[in-house]
Amino acid sequence: MRKSPDLIAPIKNADDEGAAMPTGTQTLTRGLAVLQAVAGGARDLKDIAQLLGTTRSTTHRLASCLAQERYLRFTPGIGYVLGPKLIELGFQAREEVSLSVVARPYLEQLAEQSGDTIHLALQDSDDVLYLDKIPGKKGLEMRSRVGHRMPIATTGVGKALMLGMSESEWKSLYEKRSSATSIDTSRLLPKRSWSGFRDQMRAYAKGGYAFDLEDNEPSIRCVAAPIYDASHAIVAAISVSSTLPYMPLERMQSLIAVVQGAAAGISGELGGNPEIIGSGPD
Structure with a gap:
């Protein structure tokens, strides 16, 4: 715009x-x-x-x-x-911009504001690739780490990366999702049906954010938002993550604007227009 x-x-x-x-x-x-x-x-x-x-x-x-x-x-x-x-x-x-470098001050500010774990990630095929992580102050350990990949359709940052995609792309990634074998998958919340996942993604696309409601790791919840570049394309995403006791739905709702604000700041550094956040897929 x-x-x-x-x-x-x-x-x-x-x-x-x-x-x-x-x-x-x-x-x-x-x-x-x-x-x-x-x-x-x-x-x-x-x-x-x-x-x-x-x-x-x-x-x-x-x-x-x-x-x-x-x-x-x-x-x-x-x-x-x-x-x-x-x-x-x-x-x-654009070639001279390093995403990790320009994003870092915003990630640090978000970490200071929330006290929770902060992630920066981008899409790599059907996965999310973590570029940066700032551990939270509550002494909680999460299995995510820089350079680690996770299924895109199960993570908060992954869903944020999917917001600009078509529903057919959503379905393809939904069908390819899988649970990591390194955790106790029996403790994860039941997987949503495709129709439930689609309706959830429609709501996220309309609002310009995404949640991870224990979809990827037991007791872990995330609030995520997409990052845009000058071509109005989603190129990365950030999230605030913590455990269930620290992430009731009321707090997650209150964090949406905070995370979107940080994502908008990073988007601006990349030449993106923050006003397109929340516009959803065509």
């Missing part, structure tokens, strides 16, 4: 008609403001100038310079749009 044009504040001390093109920091600020205006939907010089509070002649010089350098592109009948140079820089920036 693009930024609305009315979110772009006009530049103070706009120059008079015919004044020389500003230099230095002011020029840079105005050039960036032109890009923001075009990203927000402004297509002609009049609209851009109105948003920035600059004259038409200054706006024309700025837009022409940005178009010459390929940051903007002018298309007859359409107007100004973002140019290919921004696409190049966007892909370069």
